[in-house]
Amino acid sequence: MLRSLEIRDMLIIDHLSLEFQAGLNVLTGETGAGKSILLDSLGFVLGWRGRAELVRSGAKQGEVTACFEIPSGHNAQKVLDEAGIPYSDEELILRRVNSADGRKTAWINDRRASGEVLRALSETLVELHGQHDDRGLLNPRGHRKMLDAYGGLESKVAKTSEAWRALSAAQKTLLAEEAHLADLREEEDFLRHSVEELDALGPVAGEEAELDTRRRQLQAATRVADDVTKARDAIGGQGAEALIVNALRWLEDSATQLDGAFDRGIEALTRALNELSEGQSEIESALDGLRFNPGELEDCEERLFAIRALARKHGVLADDLAAHADELRKRLEALDQGAGNIGTLKRALEEAQAAYEDAANALSAARKAAAKKLDAAMAKELAPLKMERAVFETQFNEIDGGPEGSDDVVFTVATNPGAPSGALNKIASGGELSRFLLALKVCLTSGTKGITMIFDEIDRGVGGATADAVGRRLAALAAEGQVLVVTHSPQVAALGGHHWRVEKRIQDGSTLSTVVPLAAEDRVDEVARMLSGDRITNEARAAAKTLLAG
Numbered sequence: 001m002l003r004s005l006e007i008r009d010m011l012i013i014d015h016l017s018l019e020f021q022a023g024l025n026v027l028t029g030e031t032g033a034g035k036s037i038l039l040d041s042l043g044f045v046l047g048w049r050g051r052a053e054l055v056r057s058g059a060k061q062g063e064v065t066a067c068f069e070i071p072s073g074h075n076a077q078k079v080l081d082e083a084g085i086p087y088s089d090e091e092l093i094l095r096r097v098n099s100a101d102g103r104k105t106a107w108i109n110d111r112r113a114s115g116e117v118l119r120a121l122s123e124t125l126v127e128l129h130g131q132h133d134d135r136g137l138l139n140p141r142g143h144r145k146m147l148d149a150y151g152g153l154e155s156k157v158a159k160t161s162e163a164w165r166a167l168s169a170a171q172k173t174l175l176a177e178e179a180h181l182a183d184l185r186e187e188e189d190f191l192r193h194s195v196e197e198l199d200a201l202g203p204v205a206g207e208e209a210e211l212d213t214r215r216r217q218l219q220a221a222t223r224v225a226d227d228v229t230k231a232r233d234a235i236g237g238q239g240a241e242a243l244i245v246n247a248l249r250w251l252e253d254s255a256t257q258l259d260g261a262f263d264r265g266i267e268a269l270t271r272a273l274n275e276l277s278e279g280q281s282e283i284e285s286a287l288d289g290l291r292f293n294p295g296e297l298e299d300c301e302e303r304l305f306a307i308r309a310l311a312r313k314h315g316v317l318a319d320d321l322a323a324h325a326d327e328l329r330k331r332l333e334a335l336d337q338g339a340g341n342i343g344t345l346k347r348a349l350e351e352a353q354a355a356y357e358d359a360a361n362a363l364s365a366a367r368k369a370a371a372k373k374l375d376a377a378m379a380k381e382l383a384p385l386k387m388e389r390a391v392f393e394t395q396f397n398e399i400d401g402g403p404e405g406s407d408d409v410v411f412t413v414a415t416n417p418g419a420p421s422g423a424l425n426k427i428a429s430g431g432e433l434s435r436f437l438l439a440l441k442v443c444l445t446s447g448t449k450g451i452t453m454i455f456d457e458i459d460r461g462v463g464g465a466t467a468d469a470v471g472r473r474l475a476a477l478a479a480e481g482q483v484l485v486v487t488h489s490p491q492v493a494a495l496g497g498h499h500w501r502v503e504k505r506i507q508d509g510s511t512l513s514t515v516v517p518l519a520a521e522d523r524v525d526e527v528a529r530m531l532s533g534d535r536i537t538n539e540a541r542a543a544a545k546t547l548l549a550g
Contacts, residue, residue, distance in 0.1 A: 001482045002126070002452045003091075004067040007041045009059035010098075011051075012504070012513045019517075021498045024478035026485050027515070028493050028526055029502030034513030035486045038502070039128070039456060042066065045096045046126060047106070047118025054098050057510075061099045068092040068125055068452075075124040083117045085109060092125075094118065128454045129437055137411075137437050137444075138424055144367075144409035147394060150444050151370025156363045161403040163356040170352040174345040181342065184335040191332045194314070198325035203307050208318040211304040218297040232283045235276055244273050360405045367407055368396065374443055381439035385473065386466045387432065390415050392440075411440065434458045438470060442477050452482045459489040467491035490530035494547035499523050523548060 007016045012034055029035055040051055045064040055062040070076050070092050080087045085108050096106040096118070106113045108121070129137060137146075148157055184191070233239055248269050251262045311318040334341075371394035378392035390413060397408040413436055414421040421427065424436055438458055445453070459470045471492035477483055478497070487493055499518040504511060518526055524544045525536060531547075532540035 001069045002042075002066060002484070003069050004065075005038070005042060005045075006065040007038075008063045009056040010041050010044070010054050010062040010064060011037045011056060012511050013037060013041070014056065014512055016513075016515055018500065018515055020482070020484070022478075022482050023497035024475050024483050024485065024495060025498045025500070026487055026493045026496030027500045027502055028487060028530060030504070031488075033502040033504045035502045036456075037513055038515065039454065039486065042126070042454075043128070044098065045094050045106075045118075046122035047096075047115040048122065055100050059100065061097050063095065063097045065093065065095045068094070070125075076121055079117065079120045079124060080108070083108075083113065083120075085111045085113065085117075092121075094121070124451070126452045126454060128456065129441060129458060137440055140410045140423065143394075143411050144404065144407060146444055147367055147370055147374065147409050148404075150374055151366060153363065153366050153370065156359070156366055157404055160356070160359040160363045160405050163352070163359040164401070164403040167349075167352040167356040170345070170349040174342070174349050177341055177345055181335065184331060188332075188335060191328055191335065195325065195328050195332055198310065198321065198328070201303075201306055201310060201321075203310070203318070203321040203325070205319045205322055208304065208307050208311075211300055211307070215297065215300045215304060218300060222297070228283060228286060232280065235280050235283075241273065241276055241280070244269055244276065248273070356401065360401055363405045364396075364407050367405075367409065371396070371409075377443040378439055381442050381473070382435070385435040385439060385469045387415075387435055387439075389417060390432070390436070391417060391421065392436070393421055395421075434460060434462060435466070435470060438473050438477075442473055445477065445480075452484065453477065454484045454486075456486050457488065458485070459487050459492050463489065464491075468495075471495040488530065490527045490544065490547060493523075493530060494527050494544070495550070499526065501526050520548075 001022060002020050004020065005016075005018045007013045009015075018038075027035055027038065040054065041064045044054060045066045068076075069090060070087070071090075076092060077087060080092075087109055093109055094106070095110075096104060098104050104115065106115065106118055108117065148154065235241060248266060251266050251269070254262060307318050307321065311321055314321070314324055316324045375392055375394055382388060382390050382392065393412050393414070395410050395412050397410070398406055399408045400406065411424060412421040413424055413427050415427060415432055424433060438455070441453065445451075455474065459467055462470055467489040468491040471489065472495060474483055474485055474492060475495045475497075485492060485496070493499065500515050501518055501522070502513060502515050504513050506512075516522075524541055527544035527547055528536045528540035531543055
């Protein structure tokens with residue numbers, strides 16, 4: 001609920017402070033007095049896009065402050081939470097400044113805020129309606145959402161949106177799997193040949209290093225084996241060993257004749273012969289290690305080169321060939337299983353499609369039931385507004401499915417039975433349109449609380465009993481909340497619970513606009529002025545008192 005509005009240096013307002021109340025608040029005044037400036041100023045502090053030049057001539061800046069009462073659980077609190085702006089459960093203060101050079105700065109509860117946040121807040125705080133209401137009831141793009149709110153269909157809309165997301169995800173998964181399977185089919189021959197080739201080779205991680213080491217050993221063994229054999233032969237039974245044995249035999253024969261002269265030499269040669277035997281044994285052992293199958297080197301090299309060739313072919317390290325083979329095998333298995341996977345995904349898509357259609361059909365049926373209820377409620381509302389022959393109808397057009405179902409909803413009217421129906425703003429005249437909008441607003445906001453509704457000359461083009469009916473519907477609407485009405489109709493003004501008169505005056509050569517709260521006697525004169533014009537007669541005052549008496 002809008003509690004107060006303070007305006008400084010905006011257009012032709014120097015300083016204005018207004019205190020609003022619950023119920024029906026009416027603003028009256030002569031044409032050009034500045035009633036629209038109040039709405040422009042309120043729209044400015046709410047972040048609405050409007051006039052480019054708002055600062056009063058000669059002022060450095062214009063400023064508007066609005067104070068709203070927001071009870072606990074109000075929708076505005078969600079916007080504030082998302083913006084990270086602190087608030088109390090009772091008061092919300094918006095302030096916006098427009099400098100003379102066009103810069104605009106806004107605060108919410110003394111916290112800097114963007115115009116985007118202001119506009120998001122405004123949707124939870126204020127609704128503006130008039131004959132040119134292209135942002136609200138006259139905009140067909142919002143009719144479906146209005147009907148859903150009227151019918152309390154939010155849970156069904158949410159269920160349909162959830163089913164749509166599931167359907168979209170199933171479609172996306174199937175398309176991705178089909179594309180992946182198509183890619184696999186294009187490389188099927190390569191995959192089968194590669195897996196067959198890798199399986200035939202059977203590479204093992206670390207095998208390349210082992211083969212390379214063994215190859216080097218075999219190559220080295222081939223080169224040194226001949227020399228080692230020669231060394232063995234040089235110290236063997238046909239070489240050094242034979243010579244030492246002969247030397248010992250000759251010395252031992254001579255030693256018997258020389259009485260031990262060669263004993264020490266014989267001992268040394270005996271030790272040498274033992275060492276020579278040990279060396280010969282070690283050489284033989286080494287030769288045993290160098291002996292290999294002549295074809296082993298060839299086999300080793302062949303496998304080593306095959307592993308390296310496959311690694312180059314597949315662009316991986318030799319040690320990664322086994323893992324790469326597993327990956328190719330998995331892709332081949334995916335290809336072989338692809339038809340089955342596609343079938344499973346198609347069944348899942350069919351189930352998601354069926355679930356979405358069930359949710360969308362249930363939502364559509366609920367919308368049509370709500371539409372019948374709304375059409376009937378509109379018929380009841382139009383009768384008191386002297387439009388009992390008019391027909392309001394909620395029309396449905398089937399559209400491609402989406403997150404909010406498959407219904408296109410448009411509010412249409414026919415001003416007389418049998419006349420063609422059409423969109424509100426294309427069929428109804430100015431006065432008729434005002435009444436249609438008022439009746440529709442009464443129906444749509446039944447039970448709605450916590451929002452301020454503003455009607456800008458919605459009673460234009462009607463008078464007499466019809467204007468009285470419009471005023472009574474506005475009063476009924478205001479009984480559940482707060483309504484601000486800018487009006488030229490004395491019948492509407494007389495039904496207001498709170499009344500302000502917008503006046504224009506000349507001060508120091510400048511034209512200024514002000515707003516005056518009216519007491520009971522002042523209301524009589526203002527309603528009389530609205531009835532008779534500039535010259536207020538006793539008859540006009542009497543008529544005004546009758547209107548004010550209800």
